[in-house]
Amino acid sequence: MALTPRQLVHNWRLKLSALALAVFLWALVQTEPRNAETFSVPVEVEVSDTAWTPSGPPDPSSVELRLSGPAREIIRLAREGTAVRIPLREVGSPDTFVTLRRDWVPLGEGSGLSVESLSPSAVQVSLEPAVTRVVPVAVDTKGMLPGHLALASPIGLNPPVVRARGAASRVGGLDSVRLVPLDLSKVESSGILELAVDTVGHHGVRFTPATVTVGIRVEEEVERTLTGVPVIAEAGGGEAPIVVRPASIDVTLRGARTLVTAVDPADLHAWVAPELVRGMAPGEARRVPVHVDGVPPLVTLEVPDDIVTVRLATESQGTKPPGDVP
Numbered sequence: 512m513a514l515t516p517r518q519l520v521h522n523w524r525l526k527l528s529a530l531a532l533a534v535f536l537w538a539l540v541q542t543e544p545r546n547a548e549t550f551s552v553p554v555e556v557e558v559s560d561t562a563w564t565p566s567g568p569p570d571p572s573s574v575e576l577r578l579s580g581p582a583r584e585i586i587r588l589a590r591e592g593t594a595v596r597i598p599l600r601e602v603g604s605p606d607t608f609v610t611l612r613r614d615w616v617p618l619g620e621g622s623g624l625s626v627e628s629l630s631p632s633a634v635q636v637s638l639e640p641a642v643t644r645v646v647p648v649a650v651d652t653k654g655m656l657p658g659h660l661a662l663a664s665p666i667g668l669n670p671p672v673v674r675a676r677g678a679a680s681r682v683g684g685l686d687s688v689r690l691v692p693l694d695l696s697k698v699e700s701s702g703i704l705e706l707a708v709d710t711v712g713h714h715g716v717r718f719t720p721a722t723v724t725v726g727i728r729v730e731e732e733v734e735r736t737l738t739g740v741p742v743i744a745e746a747g748g749g750e751a752p753i754v755v756r757p758a759s760i761d762v763t764l765r766g767a768r769t770l771v772t773a774v775d776p777a778d779l780h781a782w783v784a785p786e787l788v789r790g791m792a793p794g795e796a797r798r799v800p801v802h803v804d805g806v807p808p809l810v811t812l813e814v815p816d817d818i819v820t821v822r823l824a825t826e827s828q829g830t831k832p833p834g835d836v837p
Contacts (some may be wrong), residue, residue, distance in 0.1 A: 515698050518650065520568060521737050522657065526673065527730045531736050533635070536627050537833050539775075540779040546579070546581075546582040546585055547557055547578065547579040547581070547627065547708065548577070548578055548584070548585050548589070549575055549576065549577040549578075549677050550575070550576060550577055550578075550589055551574070551576070552572050552573060552574065552575050552576045552592075552593055552594050552616070552662070553572060553594045554568075554569045554571070554572055554573060554574055554594065554595045554597065554611075554634055554635055555595065555596045556569055556599060557596055557598050557599065557759070558599045558602070558638070558688055559598065559599065559600045559601075560600070560601060560602045560639065561641060562602075562636065562640060563599075563638045563639070563678070564565045564639060564640075564641035564676070564677050564678050564757065565578065565636065565637065565638055565639075566605075566637045566638060566639040566678045566680060566681075566715070567637060567678075567714065567715065568714065568715075568741035569597070569609075569635060569636050569637075570634060570635045570637075571631065571689045573800060574611065574626075574628060574629050574630060574631060574634070575594060575628075575629070576593075576595070576616060576626065576793045577626070577627040577629075577630075578618075578624050578625070578626060578627065578716045579596060579625055579627050580622065580623045580624035580625060581622075581623050582623070582749055584619070584623055584624050584654065585624065586619065587619075587622075588619065588622070588624065591714070591749045591781075592685055593616055593617055594616070594617075595611055595615050595619070595629065596615050596616075596617070597609055597611070597615060597634075597636065597778050598615070598720045599636070599638075604811070605637060605638050605639065606635065606636070606637050606638070606725070607635070607636055607638075607790065608632060608633050608635050608636075608656065609634055609635075609636055610632060611631075611632055611633060611634065613625075613629065613634070614626075616629075623762045637722050638812065639678040639679055639680060640678075640679055640686070641676060641677065641678065641679075642664060642676070642677070642678075642682050643674055643676045643680045643682070643818070643831060644673055644674070644692070645673070645675075645794035646672060646673060646674075646681050646683060646686065646687055646688050647671060647672050647686075647688075647709075648670070648671055648672060648673055648686045648687070648688060648689075648723055649687045649689050649690070649726060649757075650668060650689070650690045650692075650693055650696075650723075651668055651689055651692040651693070652666075652689070652692060652693045652695050653692045653693070653695070653696075654694050654695045654696030654697070655695055655696060656695045656696070656698055656729065657696070657698070657699070658732070659727045659732055660698070660730070660731065660732055661730060661731075661732035661765075661766045661767040661770075661809070661811070662727070662729055662730065662766075662767060663701075663728045663729055663730040663768075663769060663770060663808050664694060664728045664798045664809070665808065665809070665813045666693070666725060666726070666727055667725065667726035667727075668723055668724070668725060669723065669724040669827055670720070670723065670724070673688060673708060673719060673720060673723070674718070674719045675678060675688065675713075675718055676716065676717045676718075676719070677713075677715050677716035677717060677718055678715055678716075681713065681714075681715060681716055681739075683717060684813070687718075688707040688708055688709070688713070688718060689708075689709045690707065690708060690709055690723055690725070691707050691708075691709050692709075693706060694704070694726075695724060695772040695806060695831045698727060698729060700729065701727060701728045701729050702727060703724075703725065703726045704724075704727075705722045705723070705724060705729075706722065706723055706725050707722050708721055708722070708723065708794050709720060710774070711747040722784055728778065729767070730767035730768050730769060730802045731767070731768050732749055732766065732767065732768075733764065733765070733766070733767075733768045733771050733772070734763060734764070734765045734771075735763070735764045735765075735771045735772070735774070736761060736762070736763045736764075737761065737763075737764065737774075737779065738759075738761045738763050739759045739761070739817070740759055740760050740762055740776065740779050740781045740803070741759050741781065742755045742757070742758060742759060742760055742783065742801055742819055743755075743780070743781065743782045743783070744780045744782070744783035744787055744788050744799075744819075744821050745785060745788075746788045746790075746791070747785050748787075748789070750789065750790075750791075750823075751823045751824055752823075752824040753783075753791075753821050753822070753824065754787050754821065754822045754823070754824045755819050755820070755821055756817060756819060756821075758823075759781075759814075760781055760801060760814060760816060760817070761812065761814075761815065762779065762812060762814050762816070763801060763812070763813040764783075764810050764811070764813045765810070765813065766809055766810035766811060767809065767810075770807055770810050771810060772808065773807075774805075774806075778805040779803060779804070779806070780803065780804045780805050781801050781802070781803050781817065782801070782802055782804070783800075783801060783821060784799070784800075784802065785802075787799045787821075791822070791823050791825075793824075794822075794826075795822065795823065796819070796820055796821070796822050797821050797822075798818050798820050798821075799818070799819060799820075799821055800817055800818055801814065801818070801819055802818045
């Protein structure tokens with residue numbers, strides 16, 4: 512529909528101002544300084560053929576990228592980072608040279624940047640058959656829980672396994688995969704959190720899922736002392752009975768309240784290693800360390816006096832319980 516002269520001049524001042532602004536912005540863009548910069552960028556290989564995977568980084572793993580365009584856009588790209596992304600849709604051989612294309616460098620839509628050159632212009636890509644394995648997950652910890660807290664149960668993992676997919680030479684030797692360490696010093700209460708699979712040292716291996724749910728249960732830490740735990744010392748092999756002094760020891764347990772209070776003193780066994788009391792001569796005395804079994808996981812044990820004296824029992828002492836004779 513044709514415009515009448517009256518419509519053309521309607522709000523002519525506003526229309527003239529808009530035109531002047533558009534011309535100004537166009538001129539500003541055209542006069543913005545254009546620079547050319549060179550910096551190093553990594554080379555990444557994206558294999559569409561699921562039967563193959565890179566056996567390692569391409570050679571070389573980075574190239575020199577020369578860009579031209581507005582200075583502010585070059586600065587932005589250098590700050591945000593970019594890469595040369597090689598799309599391999601079909602694999603013809605395990606080792607191949609790939610000539611790099613400029614359009615494989617993402618620059619950002621409407622940035623005004625252009626790739627002038629890539630040096631070197633080709634890289635070698637090595638591939639291997641891809642395999643998938645299910646591997647267990649392990650969690651590492653760092654730091655210590657706040658002094659008033661203790662673990663009340665083992666750290667839970669869900670799922671306890673992940674799928675590892677990558678080159679056979681890399682995935683075949685995996686017996687487990689570790690998570691990013693859990694910082695115990697930041698734990699304030701029981702709860703669940705997400706930890707990522709630690710991919711350091713696993714170049715080219717993809718883990719699914721990439722994160723694991725970690726459950727942690729803590730309680731107030733308590734201390735409990737148990738007295739009179741009998742010490743057993745037996746040489747075995749038909750040797751004479753052993754007298755132990757002192758005949759019993761005291762132990763201190765420390766840990767989460769429910770774990771420590773649930774310990775039955777009868778489940779604790781203090782003993783001397785048999786090899787330390789074999790071949791004793793009559794009248795000979797030995798000072799030997801004591802071991803304690805029966806302490807549940809996550810409970811720590813302290814034995815203030817873990818050294819006892821052992822002697823061969825005399826004929827008159829043989830009918831009495833070990834340790835009852837001074």
